[in-house]
Amino acid sequence: MIKGAIAIFKRDFKKFLGNPFVIIFTLLMPIMYLVIFGNAMGGTISHVSIAIVQEEPYDDSALPFTAFIDNLKHQAAVDYPPTFDIAIYTDELKAKRALQNGVVSGVLVLPSPNFRDRAMRLYVDSSDSVTPSIIISGVNTALVQSGTHTRVEINKIYGDIKYIQFFGVGVIVMAIFMTTMMGGGIALIKDRExxxxxxxxxxxxxxxxxxxxxxxxxxxxxxxxxxVIFVVDLLITGILIQSTQDFFMVLLVLFITSIGITSFMVSMASRFSNQQEYASMSAFFNLILFMTSGAFYPVIGMPDWLRWITIINPEYYAVHALRSIILRGQGIEVIGMDLIALCIFSFAAIMLGIATYRRTLE
Amino acid sequence: MSDAQEKILHSYIPHTLSITRSHVFFNTPMSFSDPRPEEETEALRHPDSSRYFSSDQSVIRIEHLTKTFRDKQRTVKAVDDITFEVKRGEIFGLLGPNGAGKSTLIRILTTLLSPSSGTAFVGEYEITRDPEKIRGIIGVCPQNSTLDNELTAYDNLEFYGKLEDVDDRILPDRIWELLAMVGLTDRAHMMVQTFSGGMKRKLEIVRAFIHRPLILFLDEPTIGLDPESRREVWQQIETLNAENTTIILTTHYMDEAEKLCGRIAFVDRGRLISLDTMDNLRLLLPAGDLIEIGFDHMDERVLPAIREQHLVISAEVKDQKLLITAKNRNTILPAIFAVFERYSVTMNAISIRSPSLEDVFIYLTGKNLSDSGGSEGTQGGRGRS
Known part of the structure; x- marks a missing residue:
């Protein structure tokens, strides 16, 4: 019995050592988890942009609440850049539009100097799971520290959105990736093997x-x-799709995302002749792409070098587009850029796949 | 030689009347006296291009083709400066032991591998310049099964038919025609993985000519098949050839080559050893039948007495065996028996055969066709790296 067990052990171990590619990727996985997950989830958030605008009727004189704004500007975690980037807007509507388009994460409307007793209005993007609470606590701290006495009205522009609803959108993209991992390129490799x-x-x-x-x-x-996961997600998280137009828009995004990610995996697969190597490589990419897509945690919390990855990450655009439609009810004017990015990515991946595919046995 | 191979050899080598069969005999290079002058056989051993480039009817022309495989440890010349032509409409046999380079040669001709040097024309197209054109005129049945086991027989043929660009209007009829040809009509919609080896092989062969190719490459078409299936496959190949398809067939079964092939090229260690028709190849060997008699104790008077017989061409003793070549075995045998009896020598084994391709091969290479390795053990190049 021992002899047989040793023989099996030796055989498996020889095969294991004979495949350095798989070893490297298996070791790389936990390291990437550490680096990406650790950075993406636990990063100290900085540079949250807030638009500050004064309520109408507009007064030409300098903004009131100078001490308060100064305090807000200089808030920062130890050894980190300022937490908030303050942008002064002169038009409340413009500021709100910037919030809707994701240019800023919050809008703070200061009461007009003529009506000092009015409350300060704070608008936050509630489709983001992290920034609203940071902005709210930052504003409160600034009020206390600058000794400004005024009430703050908090408006969540997309209503209350739970984390599961925020995360659920990411899972739809994950479903697409998982399917391409199992299917997609593996047929090519299986045929070769x-x-x-x-x-x-x-x-x-x-x-x-x-x-x-x-x-x-x-x-x-x-x-x-x-x-399927989109439907399941709606049922579990209780999100309502506002209109049939939104529904079809979601389908469009899902389809273009599927093309993009599938082409990427197939073009990777075109160089492999071993299922194991392909599986470890695709698990690796799955991790990087999914972690940096903003599905778990807003991209704003990532260190800069990780944010660069998001620029070429199709899942980032997919998650953003889906969130815009599903959570914010936004339309083509917001997700247009995402769709263009996904199309460029798909085209590049298809070309890469065709160019690198070996049509001989060598 | 594995058991399976031996069994196959036992059952398929024709022209063999074997009373006992000895491995020693098969593995011993033959030492018959050669009736032909040395220069002539030398020419056959080292063929040059002019000898084979005769007709303009050639459908495949191979010129100084070489394929080298390299890996860390060693370099293997799987195909080594091969030059020959295949004529339109013939069944051309490519023979050689395992690892001789047959499959590599086929893979180069079917555009799966590119040559290291040299060139080849298939139809009118050069293999590296117009691989796509070549793919359109050839049909290939590779050595290892390339059927998709997870599809039905019909689906496999349909898939292939579409890739071969068979007209959609005639494709279904063509598929049923092919299925009927191999007797798989009632299994058309069953998964290929439930098929026996023979059924798969036959399906794969008909798949190769779904588009009626000009040239059909069959790499070891009957390997691992039972006798009945082999005969069916042979019949199919002959039927196809009758429809004016040129067929290139690799095999290491002598009987297969003898039965089917018009001309035969012997390949060993990547080199072309000889190329000729079966009849001409037989001429290489000493004429007549081979008679082999085993004995325990030999009387020295036996050998001269046998050499005296006028039908005996040569006779000699080797390894407890008397090897005789003689013109007419039916009349010579009683005379030989009489000699043995006269000197009270007991025979313990006797075998009589006509010279077969195998003998030609042993004669040319000094080794058995079923030997896979060769003494240096550097035969490689089963093509995929």
């Missing part, structure tokens, strides 16, 4: 046809699973 590929390499089928066909089938599967 089993030698089936030799059977159709001798036919006139073009390299681009092979890649496009694989992407198409992967996209449909990813889209279906994304759709």
């Amino acid at each position: 089993m030698g089936i590929i030799e059977g159709y390499f001798v036919t006139p089928v073009k390299r681009s046809s092979i890649i496009m066909g694989t992407i198409a089938s992967g996209t449909v599967r990813a889209f279906l699973s994304g759709f």
Whole structure:
């Protein structure tokens, strides 16, 4: 019995050592967890932008509450840059539009000097799970420390949004990624591993046809699973989709996201001939892309170097677009940029896949 | 030689009347006296291009093709400066032991691998310049199964038919025609993974000509098949050839090559050893039948007495065996028996055969065709790196 067990052990261990790629990626995984998860989730948030605007009727004289604003400007955690970036707006409507478009995270409307007894109005983006509480506590601290006595009215512009609702949107994107991991490129690798590929390499089928066909089938599967999770997410988190237009918009985003992520995985798969290597590589990308997508935690909390990743991360655009539609009820004017980014990404991934696919056995 | 291989050899080598069968005999290089002058056989051993480039009817032309595989430890020349032509409409046999480079050569011709040097034309197209055009005119049945086990027989053929760009209007009829050809009509919608080895093989072969290719490459088409299936596959190949399809067939079964092939190329260690028709190859060997008699104790008077017989071409003793080549075995046998009896020598084994391709191969390479490695053990290049 021992002899057999040792033989099995030796065989498995030889195979393990014979595959350095898998070893590296298995070790890289927890390290990336540490770095990305640790940074993305626990990062000290700074540079939260707040628009400050004075209520109408507008008074040309300098803004009141100077001490208060100064205090707000200089709040910071130890060794960190200022927590808030203050932008002075002169038009309340413009400031609110900036909040809706995500340019600023909060709008603070100061009462007009003529009506000193009015309350200060604070508008926060409640579709963001983190910044509202930071802004609220920052404003309160500033009031106390500057000795300003005034009431503050807090308005959550998208109503109360629970974390599960915030996170649920990210899970839809995760569903798409998971499906592409299991399906998507693995068909290509399986064919290569089993030698089936030799059977159709001798036919006139073009390299681009092979890649496009694989992407198409992967996209449909990813889209279906994304759709299922979208419905499940609505049921579990109790979000209501406002209109049929929003519903179809969600489907559009899901579809383009599916194309983008599937093409990316397929183009990665086009270079692999081993399922294990592919699996560890795709798990690695899954982690990076999902962590930096802002699904768990707003991107604003990430260190700068991680934020750079979000710029080329299709999941970031997908999460942003879905959140805009599902949580904020926003339309094409907000998610247009996301869709364009996703399309550019998909196109690049497809081209990469076609260019790198080996149409010979070597 | 594995049990399975041995079984196959036992059952398929024709022209063999084997009373006992000895491995020693098969593995011993033959030492018959060669009736032909040395220069002539030398020419056959080292063929040059002019010898084979004769007709303009060639459908495949291979010129100084070389393929080298490299990895960290060593470099293997899987195909080493091979030059020959295949004529339109023939069944061309590519013979050689395992690892001789047959599959690599086929993979180069079917555009799966690119050559290290040299060139080849398939149809009118050059393999590295117009691989796509070549893929359109060839049909390939690779050595390892490339059927999709998770699809049905029908789906497999349909998938392939679409990749081969068969007209959608005729594709269904063509698929049923092919399924009927291999007797799989009633299993059309069953998963291929439930099929026996023979059924899979036959399905794969018909799949290769779903688009009626100009040239059909069959890499070891009957490997691992039972005798009945082998005969069916052979019949199919002949039927196809009758429809004017050129067929290139690799095999390491002698009987298969003898039965099907018009011309045969012997390949060993990546080199072309000989190329000719079966009949001409047989001429390489000493004429007549081979008679092999085993004995325990030999009387020295036996050998001269046998050499005296006028039908005997040569006779010699080797490893407790008397090896005789003779012109007419039916009349010579009683005479040989009489000699043995006269000197009271007991025979313990006897076998009589016509020279087969295997003998030609042993003669040319000095080793058995079923030997996979060769003494240096550097045969490699089963093509995928």
